[in-house]
Amino acid sequence: MESGCVSIDPATQCRAGAAGAVHAGPDRIGALAVTWLQGLAYPAMLVGTPDGALLWANERAEEFLSSGQALTRAGDRLSAADRRLRPDLAAFVSGEAADDCWLMPASDGAPPVLLRKARLRERSGQPAALLFAYDSGHRDRFAEPDVAALWGLTPTEARVLRLLRGGNPAEQIGRLAGISIETVRTHIRRIYAKMGVSCREELLFNVHQYRVP
Numbered sequence: 001m002e003s004g005c006v007s008i009d010p011a012t013q014c015r016a017g018a019a020g021a022v023h024a025g026p027d028r029i030g031a032l033a034v035t036w037l038q039g040l041a042y043p044a045m046l047v048g049t050p051d052g053a054l055l056w057a058n059e060r061a062e063e064f065l066s067s068g069q070a071l072t073r074a075g076d077r078l079s080a081a082d083r084r085l086r087p088d089l090a091a092f093v094s095g096e097a098a099d100d101c102w103l104m105p106a107s108d109g110a111p112p113v114l115l116r117k118a119r120l121r122e123r124s125g126q127p128a129a130l131l132f133a134y135d136s137g138h139r140d141r142f143a144e145p146d147v148a149a150l151w152g153l154t155p156t157e158a159r160v161l162r163l164l165r166g167g168n169p170a171e172q173i174g175r176l177a178g179i180s181i182e183t184v185r186t187h188i189r190r191i192y193a194k195m196g197v198s199c200r201e202e203l204l205f206n207v208h209q210y211r212v213p
Helices: 026-038 059-067 083-094 155-165 170-177 181-195 200-208
Strands: 014-016 022-024 044-048 054-057 071-074 077-080 099-104 113-120 128-134
Touching: 044 059, 054 059, 059 071, 077 083, 083 099, 083 113, 155 170, 155 181, 155 200, 170 181, 181 200
Parallel strands: none
Antiparallel strands: 014 022, 044 054, 044 128, 071 077, 099 113, 113 128
């Protein structure tokens, strides 16, 4: 199935809510949702459940499926490129959990792929789920908000925190921030105290809760 952008008709009817707010009608909401999905920087697919029929894919998903590295098409159905993983993919797609994640193992030179599923609860029609695929480069596309105010960090502490969550050791942080290694360690101790953590692992766990793909 070919993917394509959805043009939104400005004449689409809207209705007024009880409180006076204007709410878009179902057609406009659907068009906006598809337009948003089309613009994502990672693959998004609409898959029928439990049969795995590929109903729609955004442009990034079309490229991903065409590469044949991890996921591909088998007729009109979504399939794993590695034959050994096909039963696991089918079980994931047809599973009863409303929301689920599956780390698709690396195989035949393809990197591991994280699949996230969101089941669509429809009152009528074919049951379906949205699948989002994150490859090894998805970490570079995370949006990470400035969390300095959350813990009352100073501007310098906030910069050190950004470098910490980027995986830099203390020595590299000192070079990048233009401060001595002892000053870096002092800032790290203060950051730990303000965040109530005792190690980098705890710090990263707390910070990563606020990043979104």
